[in-house]
Amino acid sequence: MTMITCFIRYRIDPFQREAFQTYAENWGRIIPRCGGHLLGYFLPHEGTNDIAWGLIGFDSLAAYERYRARLRSDADGRANFAFAQEKRFILRETRSFVTTVAGTFCLPPQMAA
Template sequence: MSITCVIRYEIDPFQLSTFKQYAENWGKIIPRCGGHLIGYFLPHEGTNNVAWGLIAFESLAAYEAYRVRLKSDDEGHANFTMAQERRFILKEERSFVEVVDGTLGIEPINKEGAL
């Protein structure tokens, strides 16, 4: 994948379980609409009101085609509507990034030096 859309959410920390359901719903919708879902991430320690979603695409054109399919997807529309009605997302920001070759998916090395 050549670009990744990084979505930063400011969420209501008292509705964490609702955001979790919202994110889980995207697990079926995003791949069906053409995005490579890397994952959604909830706050665990530290800041309790920031969550992340990462979705990869071959290009910005592929992202635009995905957005068109997403808008016509019934489950996608229902998920957006649920978020608007329950108001657990306070702010959403999108950035598009590219991976630095040789830095993604590298497994840790144990103490003996082997993988």
Template sequence: MTITCHIRYVIDPFQRDAFEAYAQAWLSIIPACGGDLLGYWLPHEGTNDVAHALISFDSLAAYEAYRARLRADPAGAANFALAQAQRFILREQRTFLTPVTA
């Protein structure tokens, strides 16, 4: 069963460029650690402080293994540290989804 992790970010709208650089860095890190990155999205119109990411996994166990690899990955750790230092992410929410249609 495939699961998709939906991450909803509340970002500092005045640091949109910093969040975009953060998201760009994940484009190579996430697949290297075992996630199937579907993408990151920034606000275009309307609400200016909410961004999204979607990452799929074969199972919840595969997600847990990915999280362990991500924490041990030097590039992943550096990207997490950048977000903490610059404080452009104000809040994250994770929801795990399963597809209704194939």
């Protein structure tokens, strides 16, 4: 079965990086409970300082829709959305849905002898 990944690109206020980190850490508890396979949130490290990502996997788009419904009814999820709105550290958010190319995902490094 091919997993569908929701690839979320955030433009964040670089002066509120810690607030975004708290937001992402909160999703670490909420997303799995609501049915998403959290692949991770990523903060800028070097280079551009205002782009962050979140990746969440689903078995299908129907599974994503069920997840979204559960997320809307989850008290912690609603509180985390409210936290982001109150602090205004997310300047822009876009979502894309991608599938994994077979034979390319999570390959371990192969060290030369």
